[in-house]
Amino acid sequence: MYVDTSGDLPAPDDRRARxxxxxxxxxxxxxxLSAAMAHGSLTPAEYEERAGKAVVAKTFADLDALTDDLPIAQLGVAIPAPSLAPGPRVTGAVGADAVRxxxxIMSESDLTGTAVVADELTATAIMGGVKLDLREVEFASPVLTIRAVAIMGGVEILAxxxxxxxxxGLGIMGGFGGRSQRSTRPGAPVIRVTGLALMGGVELKIPKRKAIDDHD
Structure with missing residues (x-):
């Protein structure tokens, strides 16, 4: 994020901008922006205008537009290196369209892609299957609680x-499992899974990131 035209920082990519x-x-x-104003690169009026836009910025592209003409290397602000495969983020973008x-029921229901998930998500499979792929979703809350119920069916969660x-969770004539882990990345979301598997199964998996991510 945030480009220095001196070449000290890598240029942003299109994937990250979105x-x-x-x-x-x-x-x-x-x-x-505060450092730029103190440095004399921005006037107080320019700082006020850009700071207001930063408050409502939604994407990295919106933020980059506010800083890409500033001499970042001279401002003394530590900038994290950009990543082509950034970790999951808590955006606080909860709304009426957040998935809950x-x-x-004797069918299948999937959650995939970049949907926004609320702080609580209920997954119920009755003689059917539910698959929750959370690898690209936006987390509206720092903690996501998943209440999974599988009755003669299955709930699969990909984290x-x-x-x-x-x-x-509890398994009765069924299985309720997965591997707990603790993230060391600052700001990483927490996923808590509870519920019941009755003659069915609930399983959480943590797939390794595909090698294709290194070539996109």
């Missing part, structure tokens, strides 16, 4: 590699 920004990213922009339920995972 990603939703989080509060920590907007705060970093404010720090850069997935239900499959990102670098999140904290806490597994609970």
């Amino acid at each position: 990603l939703r920004a989080a509060d920590v990213d907007r705060e970093l922009v404010h720090e850069i 339920h997935r239900l499959a 990102p590699e670098d999140v904290t995972v806490e597994i609970g």
Whole structure:
């Protein structure tokens, strides 16, 4: 993020530009803008205008537009290196369209892609299957609680590699499992899984990131 034309920092890529920004990213922009005003690169009026835009910025592209003409290297602000495969982020983008339920009765129901998930998500599979692929979703809350119920059916949860995972739940003539882990990445979301597997199965998996990510 945030380009220095001196070449000290890598240029942003299109994939990253489309990603939703989080509060920590907007705060970093404010720090850069404040330093730029103190350095004389921005007038107070320019700082006020850009700071206002940073508050409502939604993507990295929005934030980059506010800082890409500033001499970042001269401002003394530590800038994190950009990543082609950034970890999952908590955006706080909760709204009416946030996903809260997935239900499959003698059928299948999937959650994939970049949907926004609320702080609680209920997955119910009755003689059917629910698959929750959380590897690209936007987390509206720092903690996502998944209540999974599988009755003669199955609930499969695919979690990102670098999140904290806490597994609970009960299996009766069925299986309720997965591997808990603790993330060391600052700001990583927490996924808590609870619920019931009755003559069915609930399983959380943490797939390794595909090698294709290194070539996109």
